[in-house]
Amino acid sequence: MNIDSAVVKAFAPTGALRASINLGNPILANRDPSSGEPCGVSVDLARAFAEHLGVPLELVVFDAAAKSVEAVSDERADFGFFAIDPKRGETIAFTSPYILIEGFYLVRDESPVRTNADVDQPHNRVAVGKGSAYDLFLTRELKQAQIVRAPTSPTVVQTFLDQGLEVAAGVKQQLEGDAAKIGGLRLLDERFMVIRQAMGVAKSRGEKAAATLRDFVEEMKRSGFVAEALERHRIMGASVAPIE
Known part of the structure; x- marks a missing residue:
């Protein structure tokens, strides 16, 4: 594909393409255990897009989705990788999704919460990552349960445990990993949402x-x-989204 020079300038006004990378979702990005450098699917796509535009790449790294979104909205970064959400869509132009990820609930083994329908009750407090896709979604969807916001998605389960909350919500694979390490926890049997991960500018x-x-x-x-x-x-646990 030939790229219009005006489009290249729109994406990289500083001369380099600044990619907003969120390390709060380990399915998309993480740090290489050997080098400490960011790596993952979103980093690979960022490199490919910079090559596509013919400009150098700079990674602007954050620990939470909300910070990553703000950086692109405020033009401190040139593009990023986000779950599609109408609130974010006020300032971000999304692509179609490139992968699909499932959001699940986690509870203690002895919890009376057995199904998703049991979650939205006045006595339940649900831990979510502040500003995450499932925070935005559940803020709209839950009518009775109280939402408790952890600083980042990776700290959701620790917040859930430290505060003695009834439910934790997040990306299935992250919750599964935490449950395996901690023990005494279980995921509910069905997802509460499909997170559509896209690129955005x-x-x-x-x-x-x-x-x-x-x-x-x-x-x-x-x-x-x-x-x-x-x-x-x-x-x-993540699948490639259909071609549109």
């Missing part, structure tokens, strides 16, 4: 920039790049 960068990013994501799905990245990073 500030709407202020213009429609041509947004269209270029949308086309890039479709090509990355079509070519097998996303599937190969999931396999390379040994990510289980």
